[in-house]
Amino acid sequence: xxxxxxxxxxxxxxxxxxxxxxxxxxxxxxxxxxxxxxxxxxxxxxxxxxxxxxxxxxxxxxxxxxxxxxxxxxxxxxxxxxxxxxxxxxxxxxxxxxxxxxxxxxxxxxxxxxxxxxxxxxxxxxxxxxxxxxxxxxxxxxxxxxxxxxxxxxxxxxxxxxxxxxxxxxxxxxxxxxxxxxxxxxxxxxxxxxxxxxxxxxxxxxxxxxxxxxxxxxxxxxxxxxxxxxxxxxxxxxxxxxxxxxxxxxxxxxxxxxxxxxxxxxxxxxxxxxxxxxxxxxxxxxxxxxxxxxxxxxxxxxxxxxxxxxxxxxxxxxxxxxxxxxxxxxxxxxxxxxxxxxxxxxxxxxxxxxxxxxxxxxxxxxxxxxxxxxxxxxxxxxxxxxxxxxxxxxxxxxxxxxxxxxxxxxxxxxxxxxxxxxxxxxxxxxxxxxxxxxxxxxxxxxxxxxxxxxxxxxxxxxxxxxxxxxxxxxxxxxxxxxxxxxxxxxxxxxxxxxxxxx
Amino acid sequence: xxxxxxxxxxxxxxxxxxxxxxxxxxxxxxxxxxxxxxxxxxxxxxxxxxxxxxxxxxxxxxxxxxxxxxxxxxxxxxxxxxxxxxxxxxxxxxxxxxxxxxxxxxxxxxxxxxxxxxxxxxxxxxxxxxxxxxxxxxxxxxxxxxxxxxxx
Numbered sequence: 043x044x045x046x047x048x049x050x051x052x053x054x055x056x057x058x059x060x061x062x063x064x065x066x067x068x069x070x071x072x073x074x075x076x077x078x079x080x081x082x083x084x085x086x087x088x089x090x091x092x093x094x095x096x097x098x099x100x101x102x103x104x105x106x107x108x109x110x111x112x113x114x115x116x117x118x119x120x121x122x123x124x125x126x127x128x129x130x131x132x133x134x135x136x137x138x139x140x141x142x143x144x145x146x147x148x149x150x151x152x153x154x155x156x157x158x159x160x161x162x163x164x165x166x167x168x169x170x171x172x173x174x175x176x177x178x179x180x181x182x183x184x185x186x187x188x189x190x191x192x193x194x195x196x197x198x199x200x201x202x203x204x205x206x207x208x209x210x211x212x213x214x215x216x217x218x219x220x221x222x223x224x225x226x227x228x229x230x231x232x233x234x235x236x237x238x239x240x241x242x243x244x245x246x247x248x249x250x251x252x253x254x255x256x257x258x259x260x261x262x263x264x265x266x267x268x269x270x271x272x273x274x275x276x277x278x279x280x281x282x283x284x285x286x287x288x289x290x291x292x293x294x295x296x297x298x299x300x301x302x303x304x305x306x307x308x309x310x311x312x313x314x315x316x317x318x319x320x321x322x323x324x325x326x327x328x329x330x331x332x333x334x335x336x337x338x339x340x341x342x343x344x345x346x347x348x349x350x351x352x353x354x355x356x357x358x359x360x361x362x363x364x365x366x367x368x369x370x371x372x373x374x375x376x377x378x379x380x381x382x383x384x385x386x387x388x389x390x391x392x393x394x395x396x397x398x399x400x401x402x403x404x405x406x407x408x409x410x411x412x413x414x415x416x417x418x419x420x421x422x423x424x425x426x427x428x429x430x431x432x433x434x435x436x437x438x439x440x441x442x443x444x445x446x447x448x449x450x451x452x453x454x455x456x457x458x459x460x461x462x463x464x465x466x467x468x469x470x471x472x473x474x475x476x477x478x479x480x481x482x483x484x485x486x487x488x489x490x491x492x493x494x495x496x497x498x499x500x501x502x503x504x505x506x507x508x509x510x511x512x513x514x515x516x517x518x519x520x521x522x523x524x525x526x527x528x529x530x531x532x533x534x535x536x537x538x539x540x541x542x543x544x
Numbered sequence: 545x546x547x548x549x550x551x552x553x554x555x556x557x558x559x560x561x562x563x564x565x566x567x568x569x570x571x572x573x574x575x576x577x578x579x580x581x582x583x584x585x586x587x588x589x590x591x592x593x594x595x596x597x598x599x600x601x602x603x604x605x606x607x608x609x610x611x612x613x614x615x616x617x618x619x620x621x622x623x624x625x626x627x628x629x630x631x632x633x634x635x636x637x638x639x640x641x642x643x644x645x646x647x648x649x650x651x652x653x654x655x656x657x658x659x660x661x662x663x664x665x666x667x668x669x670x671x672x673x674x675x676x677x678x679x680x681x682x683x684x685x686x687x688x689x690x691x692x693x694x695x696x
Contacts, residue, residue: 137660141666145601145678263647267643271638301597320671320678331660469551505573509565544687
């Protein structure tokens with residue numbers, strides 16, 4: 043889900059020389075990182091897990107950058123503008139999830155990666171349960187979500203590039219793909235991680251700077267609140283304009299679901315020294331908090347401006363960020379923000395390119411009992427193929443893009459949280475439970491999202507497809523593992539058991 | 545296979561929390577929608593899910609160390625307490641609302657209580673207990689030795 047829509051109304055203002063200059067500078071830096079990483083990528087391990095050679099600061103900032111897609115800068119503020127504080131429930135759990143992720147996943151993923159030389163998240167599931175079926179099924183789930191995420195981000199990047207450079211949407215989409223592909227296909231995840239580092243710093247700088255202007259433009263938080271409360275009391279209620287059940291449902295899905303995001307979990311393999319994980323929650327939480335200031339601040343500030351009559355209501359909620367930065371910040375700041383928007387899309391896409399290629403090169407062949415000879419070459423080939431497929435989806439069908447983009451996060455959560463996050467911490471879990479939970483999460487998400495999209499059936503207010511699918515996948519995991527508990531001990535290798543016990 | 549007591553306790557809390565969420569969701573299917581009190585299932589269930597997952601992940605060698613246990617309990621109290629307060633307190637978000645750090649009281653309790661407060665103690669508790677309770681040099685050496693033996 044990116045929530046980016048057309049920005050034609052602001053495109054003329056976006057062609058300011060300062061904004062374009064900063065965007066060009068950004069593309070040059072990303073290209074240079076790509077060239078540097080390409081020279082250092084010599085093996086499949088380099089391509090998929092950066093040769094287990096990155097530091098903790100790079101890991102934390104890169105994980106933040108790939109977690110917060112363009113939605114955090116465009117769709118999120120638009121949602122805050124529309125429904126008030128309820129929209130913050132998507133990111134509210136970030137104060138907890140990084141520490142929880144460190145305890146639940148980080149150490150065990152990193153140690154298991156080292157013990158087994160693992161390259162992918164489905165690898166960890168396969169090793170934990172000695173199950174090619176669980177590995178293959180989780181790879182299928184990842185692939186479905188990856189195509190959707192990539193297509194929505196390519197479309198969104200194409201829109202921004204078109205708005206800034208006047209390229210037209212089609213060329214904008216292809217340019218976005220070619221730039222991201224050029225460093226990802228050549229430099230693999232090594233290029234991805236270091237561009238993520240740069241992109242993460244750009245995003246953080248943009249967010250903090252814009253929040254300063256939010257406070258300035260709105261007369262501080264008190265001024266913003268007073269302006270909104272004068273016309274709409276519920277907007278700043280604890281759940282905003284959403285029912286309490288809906289807001290809390292978002293908190294549940296985005297809180298627990300954070301443990302099933304493969305583009306974050308995958309990065310734990312890459313850390314050079316596992317003892318440095320000590321600082322992961324501090325660094326990641328700080329980076330997330332600073333980068334989410336824009337998400338929370340801009341929507342509230344724009345609503346306050348509308349409430350006080352300073353500006354007319356926005357035609358589209360997703361225009362909140364472009365309209366704010368073009369109207370209330372200097373051009374240089376606007377340039378950094380738009381570079382941040384591009385950065386957000388590209389950093390998310392390159393992570394998905396890599397884990398999608400890994401699923402095709404590594405996980406699915408293994409699930410079928412085969413091994414690919416030259417994983418580096420095939421990894422590059424599949425990266426190219428996936429990118430072309432995603433661009434074609436983005437170009438051919440806006441409806442399909444919207445549909446695929448809706449459920450990525452929830453699909454990851456429902457299919458990976460039980461088998462990965464609980465599986466790595468519970469010796470009593472079984473491969474039958476893992477397969478049942480992945481199948482339940484995948485099947486329910488696809489069926490219910492399809493029925494809802496075509497308006498055949500929809501869930502009652504407060505119940506989301508992702509929440510229900512995650513819940514039922516968890517219950518399937520517990521129930522089937524309990525029913526097959528006699529087999530649990532025989533499905534656990536000694537080295538995996540050690541990793542689960544230390 | 546028998547799990548150690550902390551793992552069993554964390555799993556029981558996790559299943560209980562999921563059940564509370566399931567009840568809240570089930571109530572939403574009733575004619576006329578979910579009653580207002582259904583939100584309590586999600587409020588306490590979500591807090592329970594996160595804190596029990598934390599306890600499950602922090603358990604090592606069959607033991608849940610005091611710092612991780614405290615972090616888990618504190619998380620449940622802060623998150624559950626903040627959501628609970630927001631559900632219990634009367635609405636007062638109009639023009640004369642009392643503002644706390646720039647936000648109406650109930651929104652401030654949720655946004656600062658859940659969104660900021662855990663960030664002030666959880667990462668530091670994790671870092672403070674890491675060497676003794678999470679991963680020592682000896683642990684790392686054991687895993688590396690096991691990997692070598694497997695490869696040999």
